[in-house]
Amino acid sequence: MVAWILGLAPGGGVDLPEEIAYQNLQHDCILTPQDGSDDPYYTALSAQERRLYEGAAAACRAAFYDEPDQWPVAEAALAQIDAVGADFTCLGDVAYEVLRELVAVHTTDPTARLVRGDGPGRGPACPRVISLEPDHGAASGGYRIHLVGEHLPSTSVIHFGDVDLTVQTDGDSASLIVPPAPVDAEWSAGEHSVQVWVEGWYMQVFNTPTFVYELEPRPRPSPGTVADPTASPGG
Structure with missing residues (x-):
């Protein structure tokens, strides 16, 4: 019994080329592309990525769909991937693990009958920034904010707009010093926004939090005070 791969976690759904290849593999072991190499999503993959997803889909078809002629393809x-070295995104790592495991089982026992496991599957452990606290501040930078994420490497490179920051994390959070706003920032109503993501997040600027620089920082309530929503202005 082989644990199968899980669907994409929240944050997926941008329809990037590799995301489509991963979903095709996860749902129906579809060989990528479905209708030939002219598929624009297929041609956007690197040669190594195409080899990976074609191989993983072939292994899946051979193992679970009674298509033994697909084993040589897998x-x-x-063999071609291992000769060059497996260096993939978090999605590709899962596809590679599936390919390697299925081929290993078949090599050990070519007559083995494989079935997909019904239990917890394996999902991509993609490093991701989820939120920033606070998510706005003065254009001068130099102050500390808190970053919340998941699957963050202990030493992570955080892309703060065009600035790269190396920070230490506990796996799901970190603190960092906000860099100054870019000198060529384009301001709208006194604000300039940048995307913040972690190295290894396969979508890069998609589905990542935004930090807003402010020419005039928003006023913050004094500690221990709570605004009275029923009070009239000035009294």
């Missing part, structure tokens, strides 16, 4: 893909 084995050749794995």
